[in-house]
Each structure stands twice: as structure tokens, then as C-alpha cells.
Amino acid sequence: MIPRRFQQSICRPRLAVISASPLRTRISHPIALHCVSISKPRPPSVRAPFSTTTQRCQFTSSIRTANMSDYETILKGKYPAKDHAKRVADYIRSKVPSANGILYLEGRHTKLEEDSDHPEPFRQRRYFFYLTGCILADCHYIFDLKTSQSTLFIPPVDPEDVIWSGMPMTAEEAKEKYDIDNVLYTNDVNAELARLGKGSGSTAFAIANQVLDTVSFIEFEHKNFDVLKGAIEECRVVKDDYEVALTRKANVISTTAHHAVMKAVNKAKNEQELEAIFLERCFAHGAKSQAYHAIHAAGRAAATLHYVHNSAPLEGKLNVLLDGGAEWDCYASDITRTFPISGKFSKESRAIYDIVLKMQLESIKVLKEGILWDDVHELAHKIAIEGLLDLGILKGEVDEILKARTSVAFFPHGLGHYLGMDTHDVGGTPNYADSDPMFRYLRKRGTLPAGSLVTVEPGIYFCSFIIEPYLKDPTHSKYIDTDVLDKYWDVGGVRIEDNLLITKTGSENLTPTIKDPEEIEKFVGSSYIGINIAGRGLSNSYLDPPSLFSSPVPTAMAPKYFIPLESNPDVFNALITCLGISPNLRFQDVWTLEDTNELLSIPVLALVLVFPTTPAYDARAQTDDADADDWMVTHQEDDEDALWFKQTIHNACGLYAILHALANGRAKDFIQPGSVLDTLFSITAPMNPAQAAMVLETSKELEAAYDSVAKQGSTVAPPAEDEVNHHYICFVKSPDTGHLFELDGDRKGPVDRGVIDEDQRVDLGPKSLELVREYIKMGEGDVNFSLMALVENTS
Secondary structure, eight states: BBOOOOOOTTTTOOOOOOOOOSSEEEOOSSOTOOOOOOOOBBOSSSTTTTOOOTTTSSOTTTTOOTTTHHHHHTSSSOOOHHHHHHHHHHHHHSSSSSSOEEEEEEOOOOOOOOOOSSSSOOOOHHHHHHHHOOOSSEEEEEEEEEEEEEEEEEOOOOOHHHHOOOOOOOOOHHHHHSOOOOEEEGHHHHHHHHHHHTTTEEEEEEOOSSSOOOOOOTTTTTEEEESSHHHHHHHHHHHHHHHHHHHHHHHHHHHHHHHHHHHHHTTTBBBHHHHHHHHHHHHTTOOOOOOOOOOEEEGGGGGGOOOOOOOOTTTTEEEEEEEOOOTTTEEEEOEEEEESSSSOHHHHHHHHHHHHHHHHHHHHTTTTOOOOOOHHHHHHHHHHHHHHHTTSSSSSSHHHHHHTTTGGGGOSOOOOOOOSSSSSSOOOOOOOOOOOOTTTTTTTSOOOOOEEEEEOEEEEOOOOOHHHHHHHHHHTTTTHHHHHHHGGGGGEEEEEBBBEESSSSSSOOOOOOOOOOHHHHHHHHHHOOSSSSSOOOOOGGGOOTTTTSSSSSSSOOEEEEEOOOSSSHHHHHHHHHHBBBBBTEEEEEOOOSOOOHHHHSSEEEEEEEEOOHHHHHHHHHHHHHHTSSSHHHHHHHGGSSSSSOOOOTOHHHHHHHHHHHHGGGGGGGGOOSSSHHHHHHHHHHHHHHHHHHHHHHHHHHHHHHHHHHTTTTTOOOOOOOOOOOEEEEEEEOTTTEEEEEEEESSSSSEEEEEEEEEESSSSSHHHHHHHHHHHHHHTTOOOOOOEEEEOOOOO
């Protein structure tokens, strides 16, 4: 991460020289080895701080981020309702060249539950939302085909309703919020329809059974209830960037929920507890609606495709099949994972899982614009047959078994379906009349267009209700070995489902949920802290069951970016104050490495260095890490000499350097009880490094404190997403062993630099300054360095 102090495009120069004279200026000349300039530290982020070309901090193959970093930027804009309306209008004109008049739609109206005065849960009509982006109830919409002007009608203020529900949205607020040309109130609908229809000889296009009896098209010469619905459905198949961004976000939130359930499964008692965790995580991340009723099926229940009970005990079961997806602004995610309750797949479960994973990966590999979906579905069946033959469940030849459709006994559903505002989105429906059982439930037939979203969800199931008729039918029974089959009933079912965006040359996977079986075993098998941490009454922002506790990079959420901190003691001191550090502890610039007496005469609790990353540094870091243990995997809480945090936030190395400085040695004595930092360190104390990393990454309090100071300083803050080529690290002394530790969240763990002189009167001494000089040498002429000391404020 880059400290923000340079004049280059990614730096904020506020340079101070470590030289014989304390000079605070912008440096344009090279500095000698006895000097250090205060430059803009590089945020160790999920980008490697080790060089500008080598991305050391990238997510490993265990995390699939699916190019998600831009979706939040896209979603800052409005839902593109006008573009959707014009697309629908053009489609109607292509089918009805003489079409003129209006498109008319109604949103869902408020309805009461049967035998009650309580309203039913509200879900906006998808056809209406597609052209408006509006989630309000009881609304109407008109699109003028002649002028391409759109008008939204919202309910007027009802004084009676205000008493109970508060003020509704005003017309001005609706126009600001939605991508609409005009906003009127619903008591103006008929007057506007009369104005647009009078004397025009035009047509009112509407959807059958979605027009109130009180709405009048009397002034229109024609009323068409046949075209509009199909036109919207056709247009909805191909998604624009905004729709894809909504789906990405829904996938990220759902992934967090899936991972939370995986972490909880070996502590939970029943399926209902798992469902509660899934829903809580979605709600906690802002997704109040589910795309569908999630499936939490344990053991043999996983053989039921749309299992709904979610209440059975987990004891004695092998696996859980979780099929669940959050909805974000009316757009669905649809993700399925199967994982072992014990943290270790049984032999039979792993064998089936490997087959299903191969079915999915090979199917995804062939996806691209124009691919025949029927062929991909058939490919999945062939791979299933080959795998079941290898296990001995099936016997015979692949082609014969495929022709007999015996594989349908184990893979009875379609490979996937369109995804969008509905889980089973428009553009495809099952053909129950199809005489071919292999294709009867395949919801989409034909080619896939670029821009469409599909699920790829192969599965293999051991459902006695489905399989037993095949065992009684000689056409199929000759291909099935029942003795081998009997070993697999307890597997229940395995399904793996991702959401794919079809492109011209391939596809993009929008689902970052882990699915490698070994990664799942490590993840599920790692210790789980739980949703309630020892009754501490902590804020929920800390209580996400971390999404990848045992992975080298402990998150599968979309990458998080922070604005780089300027290497400025004022900025650092403002941040530690927000975090809850006593005023008796502060950062100050170190001006010289030539005369160390002054520095060594005061209690220095930590040093924070910002330096340019160079090939020389990269080589040294790789050498140091080559034989080092990865603390994310091997660390035990009882063997630490220094507290170290793995960095998982882009451009936040300044923050992690501060945390390292404050978490070690006597600095902890200056943390005020009940503060943000006190709470964070209390939570992370019993955790392994991966768990702690996730707590830091998801802490809203920590992020708020950081945001409050991130743009402070004497230079202009760069965008959080900027690439940076400088890096912050911290040096501390272990109070127990006297060893000097180099703490860098971008490394495998703390780097032990050896024993400091036992007679040393202060926390840090000449040995740490020698290390700083080594970094300056590795700068290869780059003068942009900065050094700050954490000291007691004795004034």
C-alpha cells in the first residue's frame, strides 16, 4: 500500500527528511543512507506490497472473486429503467411495426392476509420493476411510445396512513431515486390515460389480469393484452451491466451466508439452526429477502431435490446440502454447496462429490455464446455415467446407458436455468410433456445468448423413491449394481451450483463460494468461534462466522479497499485516538538515523516504516518466506511471541502497522477499556490468525474510525482502488523473549529478527535502526521513505 506522500499519481507527498536537521519539505533530491524521507506508505492490501509487478497479496486459487471489484461502483448509479423501457418498446415495434400508443403496467398492490388485517409480505411484480426500478406498492406506470417519456404514479399522502406508517415517498423524492422522466400521483392515472389516448387512434399495451377494474383505456382505439408480457420476458433474458452487478452482490452476500453455515455445521444440532444462521447473515449484510426458500438438507434428505422441512437433527448424518440464495434489489442468487458435517467427507461421499464437481467444471468449460444448452446437459450426464461406472454403481457401456436414460435415476433434473429477477427466470420452462426423461426438466432448450445468466447445478442423488422403479425395470436394472449401490444411500445427494454470465467467448463465474473438496474439509473442520462469543455482549459487526478461517486468505467476499493513509503522525494520532488509545501514547516522526542517541533516550514502543517496494525487497521477502511456517495454517495461540494480523484489505497496510504497534508490548497498557480497539483485541485474543483477519475485515467500527481520518493530511488522498507501490511495516520487541519482530500483514507471519541487546534500556534500539537502513539500501535510489516512532507522551 502506498503511504500517501508522493507527487506521482498514486502518492500524496508530504515528505519529511530523516537527516541531521529536521526538515519538513517535499524532497526532490536523492537522500543518503543516513536519511529517511517521510513518504507515502504503501497500503499492504490484498495486492502485494512486494513489488509493482508481482501481486504477492492476491487471493489464492482457493478464493474466486470473479472480477467483482467494480460492482459497487456500478450500483451507485440508478437502475436503468429507461433503457429497459426503450428495449421493450423496440422489441414490440419489431413484432408490431405499426405499434404506437403506450405501455401500461401496475406494480403489486397491497393485500391483506386471509382472515386478518395484517398485510401480506410485499414482493414487487417483476415486469413492473424491470421498467421502473420501483419497489413501492400500489404504483402505476406509463411509457409513451411516441415520445419515449416514462411516468411513474405513486400513492398520494393519506393522513390516516401517515399516523401508522409515517410519511410516504413524495413525487420529488421518487423522481430523484428512480430512472423516470415524470412522477405523478395515482389519482391522476385515468386523466393521464385519457389525455394520451384521446383522438390518437393508438394502442394501450398491458398485461392481462394485471389491470385494476378502476383503470380505463376508453380513449384508446385498441387494447392489446398479448404482446407486452412476452416482450418484457424476451428482453429480460440478456442482462445489462447493472443487472449483472446486482447479481454479483447477491452472490457475495449469499457466499458469506453459505460460509457461515459451513463453519457452524459441526456445532449445530439441527437443520433449523443452520437455516437461522443463513438468514441472519443475509440480513446482517442488508439482504432482507431470499430469492427462494433455502434448502438445508442433512443426510438422506439431500436426495429430495426441493426439500422444505429444514428441521431434522444432524446427528448421525454425513453431509448437508445447502441450496440458498439471497436477493438484492429484486435480483436473485442461486447457490448450492454440499459439505461434510464432521469436517471430513466419507469415502463414498467424496467419490460422489468428485464426480459432481467434474460434471460442473467440464460443463462450465464449454459455455459461451451460441452453445446449445441441450448439449451441455447431455455432456453432464455422460460425465456422471463415466464416474458411476468407475465406482461400480453402474455397469455396461457409456453410450448404452445414456441411450437407455438410466442415468436419470441419479441425475433427474435439468443442468440449470436462467437466473435474474426470478430464481427460475423468464426465458425457459420445463416441458413436462417431453417423452425424453433426460430433457423433461431442462428449463432452457436451445442456444444461450451472450449476456444471459444461467445456473450450472449438476447433482447425483440416491433417492429410493426415484431409483427403485429403475431397479424393477429390466431396461435399467441390468446397468445398476445393487450391491455397490447399497454403500451410497447415506450419501443422500450432492449438488454443486454456481451462477454463470455467458460471454461471447466463454463465461464468467459470479459465485465465489468455496467448492474444492479439500478446501471445504479444512474450512468446515477448523474451530468455530460461533455467533455468540462467550457472552461478551459484542456488537454483531464482529460476529460473522468468518468465511474462510483456515484459508491462507480468509475471505471470499468481494475485495475490500481502503484509502491509503498518509505517513503523517497527525493522521496516525487522529486514528489511534478514534480507536481508543490514551493521549499518553503518540506517533512522531523520526528525523535522523545518523544521531541515534536522542531516539534511544526515550521509550520507543514500536517503529513504523514506509518504504518503496523494489525487486531487491521482493527477493528478500521471498527468501524469508521460503522456509517459514504459514501462521494461517500452523499457528497455535499458545506459541506466540508477537501478535500478528493477516492483512486482507487492499491499501490498508498503514492500518495494520498501527494495529501491530498497539497490540504488542507495553502499548496495550494504553488501550482504554470499552474502546473499539479494546473490544477488537478482546474478540481476536482466542482466535487463530485467519479468524482474527476476518473480524478485522468485517468490523464496521474499525472501518468507520479509519474512514474518519483516511482523507486527512497535507496531500490529496488517491482513490481506494489505486495501485500503490509502497508499503508499511512495523517493528516491535517481544516483552517475553526480548526478540525484535518485523510485523507485516502481507507475509506468512511475524518475522523474528533476533534478540535485542539484553542491556538495552528501551524497547527498541540500534538493531531495529539497522533493519531500517537495510530497507533504505533496498530502495535502489528511491528516496521516498518514512519512519515514525510510537512513544510515550511525557510532555
